[in-house]
Amino acid sequence: MIRLSNKKILLCITGGIAAYKTPELTRIFKKNGADVRIIMTQSAKEFVAPLSLQAVSGNQIHYSLLDEEAELGMGHIELAKWADVILIAPCTAESISRLAQGRANDLMSAVILASDADLFIAPAMNVKMWNDKVTQKNVKTLSLKNINFIGPDSGEQACGDIGDGRMSQPDDIAMTIAKSFSSSFLQGKKILITAGPTQEAIDPVRYLSNNSSGKMGYALAEAAYLAGANVQLVSGPVSIKKFDGVNLYKVKTADEMLKIIKTLINDDDIDIFIGCAAVADFKPVDYKNSKIKKTDDTEISILLTKNPDILKYAADNMTDKIVIGFSAETDNIIENAKLKLKSKKLDMIICNDVSNSEIGFDSDDNEVYLITNDTEQLLAKTSKIKIAKKILQNIQPLIN
Numbered sequence: 385m386i387r388l389s390n391k392k393i394l395l396c397i398t399g400g401i402a403a404y405k406t407p408e409l410t411r412i413f414k415k416n417g418a419d420v421r422i423i424m425t426q427s428a429k430e431f432v433a434p435l436s437l438q439a440v441s442g443n444q445i446h447y448s449l450l451d452e453e454a455e456l457g458m459g460h461i462e463l464a465k466w467a468d469v470i471l472i473a474p475c476t477a478e479s480i481s482r483l484a485q486g487r488a489n490d491l492m493s494a495v496i497l498a499s500d501a502d503l504f505i506a507p508a509m510n511v512k513m514w515n516d517k518v519t520q521k522n523v524k525t526l527s528l529k530n531i532n533f534i535g536p537d538s539g540e541q542a543c544g545d546i547g548d549g550r551m552s553q554p555d556d557i558a559m560t561i562a563k564s565f566s567s568s569f570l571q572g573k574k575i576l577i578t579a580g581p582t583q584e585a586i587d588p589v590r591y592l593s594n595n596s597s598g599k600m601g602y603a604l605a606e607a608a609y610l611a612g613a614n615v616q617l618v619s620g621p622v623s624i625k626k627f628d629g630v631n632l633y634k635v636k637t638a639d640e641m642l643k644i645i646k647t648l649i650n651d652d653d654i655d656i657f658i659g660c661a662a663v664a665d666f667k668p669v670d671y672k673n674s675k676i677k678k679t680d681d682t683e684i685s686i687l688l689t690k691n692p693d694i695l696k697y698a699a700d701n702m703t704d705k706i707v708i709g710f711s712a713e714t715d716n717i718i719e720n721a722k723l724k725l726k727s728k729k730l731d732m733i734i735c736n737d738v739s740n741s742e743i744g745f746d747s748d749d750n751e752v753y754l755i756t757n758d759t760e761q762l763l764a765k766t767s768k769i770k771i772a773k774k775i776l777q778n779i780q781p782l783i784n
């Protein structure tokens with residue numbers, strides 16, 4: 385049983401006889417819930433009918449960097465960003481060589497160069513071509529760039545030779561891709577994540593809040609669950625759905641959030657805390673039980689008082705565990721984040737520039753700096769789920 389629900393797989397087909405297996409491979413991906421888009425090189429079209437692949441994938445096939453119509457539908461950069469995983473199957477010796485050189489003069493190589501999706505290659509070629517020194521050097525170059533190879537299998541080849549070079553079976557390729565989504569480096573770890581805004585009531589119909597959608601925190605919860613963690617997600621009011629398997633606690637105010645956090649930290653032996661919520665820094669001193677009436681006055685004042693600092697509570701009470709904060713700033717984002725890292729004694733702070741409407745609050749993408757006492761690393765703009773995966777991969781070395 386393989387799980388690929390909602391996974392976005394970009395299948396690149398190059399020109400080899402094993403291309404005849406790609407409709408079956410596409411069918412397996414679709415049957416298991418994946419969304420599949422396909423790029424075919426010019427020579428791939430000689431081995432398998434594009435129309436068959438279009439029918440089985442349910443999507444238009446992409447061929448060329450210079451196809452205006454296709455670029456209007458989903459251009460190569462969108463395709464690069466869309467994919468969770470890129471798979472080249474079958475991948476010829478020529479394509480391996482071009483990728484090792486970092487070429488970008490056709491649609492497949494340009495998309496791959498522009499994407500930060502995990503890349504898998506299922507080679508298919510004659511045994512002598514596979515064993516050739518240059519091919520093996522290219523395979524090594526690509527492996528050093530963390531590109532994953534599936535196969536090749538050994539056996540009788542289409543040309544009659546026997547040995548390594550057959551493309552792996554579609555079932556095995558699909559299983560390898562599925563496993564890549566459920567790597568379990570957080571197995572046995574308990575993670576507590578806060579997400580979304582808080583709402584601080586002024587009267588029964590009004591409140592103070594902010595633009596947090598919860599997308600970043602919910603993406604972290606999903607990625608942590610898929611990495612094997614037991615995930616507790618404490619969320620302010622948002623309109624998105626939690627990932628199945630994540631334990632959700634809904635709150636409205638910072639006080640309610642702190643109350644649940646205290647219980648979970650004290651009773652639940654949490655290993656990692658990530659404060660992604662945009663907790664309101666202030667709340668009204670007095671909650672009015674009745675709706676505040678409009679009068680002739682042109683100004684009214686609402687006296688505010690500071691909310692509790694939830695992240696600081698976690699850092700003070702989880703001294704032998706990992707505590708990570710987010711920093712939402714519009715100016716001097718790195719300097720300000722470093723001040724929070726030090727003052728709250730955090731293991732890491734993740735800072736985003738919330739003056740840019742394409743990242744940060746309520747956007748599907750984010751771009752963040754990961755800052756520890758010794759390191760500083762940029763995770764370039766991409767989807768929040770990919771950013772979440774990368775954040776967790778960078779937390780892994782902090783876990784003892």
Ligand code: PMT
Nearest residue numbers: 596597598599600659662693694695709710711712745746
């Ligand atoms: O939800 P999205 O629309 O996806 O947007 C994501 C995000 C922009 C909200 C997220 O990426 C982010 O930056 N979250 C932190 C927002 C924030 O409150 O930042 P801050 O710099 O004001 O606070 C610093 C840290 O202290 C944060 O970890 C915050 O959770 C925590 N904090 C702040 C105040 C408070 N009273 N208690 C806290 O725990």
